[in-house]
Amino acid sequence: MRTVAGGVLVDVMPGASEQTRGVKVLNANWTAGPDGGDGRFEVMVVTEDDQQHQLAPSPGSMCALIALTQADTVLLWDPADRTLIAANVVGTMPWTGPAGGRSG
Incomplete structure (x- = not known):
């Protein structure tokens, strides 16, 4: 998994809000x-601005x-x-590489 460094993706990623940030850490617990x-699964997402977000996806998800x-x-x-937005599933978006100001 790669992370994205700072910045707002509203102009380059359709559907992204101004609050969208790269995922720095993703942890999962299973009970x-x-x-x-x-x-039951519980996931903690830590974004590049060190904010923590909790979610409970289904087993299939x-x-x-x-x-x-x-x-x-x-x-x-x-x-x-x-x-959760996943870029580069197939191909590479220009904003995700070094020229786009993002690190991975």
Whole structure:
């Protein structure tokens, strides 16, 4: 997983609010449920401005989230809409590289 350094992405990332920041840390906890159950996931997202955000994705969503963190993506968190934005799933957005002022 790569991080994005500072800046607002409103002009370059459709749907991003002015509060959107790069993901610096993503931690997950899983609490077992009854035998045969899915249990419960809790995720903490820490953005580049050191703000902490909590979410509780479904097991299916958690699988997708883990896959995105293992790919060569740039993750951003928009707290205004509680939206995780994944850039560079296929290809590379210009603003995510050194020329765009972002580090990875």
